[in-house]
Amino acid sequence: MKGPLFYAKILLFGEYGIIKDSKGLAIPYNSYQGALKKAAILTEEVKKSNKKLQNFYEYLATSNQELVSLRLQDLKADLDEGMYFDSSIPQGYGVGSSGALVASIYDKYANDKITVLENLTREKLLKLKQIFSFMESYFHGKSSGLDPLNSYLSLPILINSKDNLEPTGIPSQKEGKGAVFLLDSEMVGETEPMVTIFMNKMKNEGFRKMLNEDFAKYTDACIDDFLGGNVKSLFGNVKQLSKVVLENFKPMIPQTFHNVWQKGIDSNDYYLKLCGSGGGGYILGFTEDYIKTKNILKDYKLELVYRF
Incomplete structure (x- = not known):
């Protein structure tokens, strides 16, 4: 088993401001990524990641399921078979390591999931952000949900305010000095x-x-x-x-x-x-x-x- 890749993110502008409802701009950062995998041989690294995921599962299993319906039995079964999150995203570096993990769990185990392929209305984006905020708050105590949203959609996101988000295009890179x-x-x-x-x-x-x-x-x-x-x-x-x-x-x-x-x-x-x-x-x-x-x-x- 090998899940799809989810990328790191960079909040170019808006750190702290978005907590207080001002603008922000987040972009995917493809140099780092993570994916759910299963390991035949459990190294120390794999065990550590599996344990972290087991704890996350406990949090999800004991939380309110109204916001998001997850196939928790499948998640548990996969974890018991040694599933872990194989990630090159540095932790504690501000580039969304827990965001990519949350995105990968939602992608694999959510019922009625909102996908990138459908028409992403503002309502759908806000719903996703809400779900991700709840899921990621396990890692940070308080989460805007923006990191997992960015990782999941793999699109630049313009935050106009807490309730007003939109995917956006950024100017293509030039071969300049800057x-x-x-x-x-x-x-x-x-x-x-x-x-x-x-x-x-x-x-x-x-x-x-x-x-x-x-x-x-x-x-x-x-x-x-x-x-x-x-x-x-x-x-x-x-x-x-x-x-x-x-x-x-x-x-x-x-x-x-x-x-x-x-x-x-x-x-x-x-x-x-x-x-x-x-x-x-x-x-x-x-x-x-x-x-x-x-x-x-x-x-x-x-x-x-x-x-x-």
Whole structure:
């Protein structure tokens, strides 16, 4: 048995903002993927994954089945036969490892599943997001459902607000000098503690004001620029967003990267932003000259996501 592949995702813009109902843009990231498989030989790795899936099954089996009807007996039988999730997606890196897992379980075991092949109305997208939010909350305590949705559909998704999503097209990549890249912090980040910090910050009126005004303004502008292919304007807005994030989201940025982050803003060579909830994992970078930036950041591991 070998299930279909589900890809990692990158939330290009909108981290934290989407919790508070502002815009976001998520794209599939095909460099990493995962699939459900069965193993004849149970290695330690396979056993660990199987155990994790068994725990997930327990959660699904004891949860409300009204939102989604799953063939739980089939899932249990497959798990007893050594099924595991074979994934190259790094965990705790902000690229949707649990999202791909949730998408694969829904794809294989859901009754009346909504598929990519049908006409994806807003209602269907919201229903999927709701289902995935419930399923993925097992892993994060609170989930928007967006990671599994992105992984399941394998399409870029524009989040206009909590109740308004649409698949979108992104400009095709060019062979230019500019790029979006991932910078590896070489630290694992955990979503739940970061979201808790964020929720505590939300109690502060000044922080809420910043989020509703500066953060949302620059995030929305970046999304409009990116989708419209306005590269020059995009870099101006990403710079402003990078500043806002450094000033207001310091706990989510690993300490060792505060200077690297500031250096990009000061030199205009590159701009960094959070990738997912932060606290470790990947940091997302934007540069107008990828080769130059690779040289400047030669002590770090970089991965190319998109070319301008």
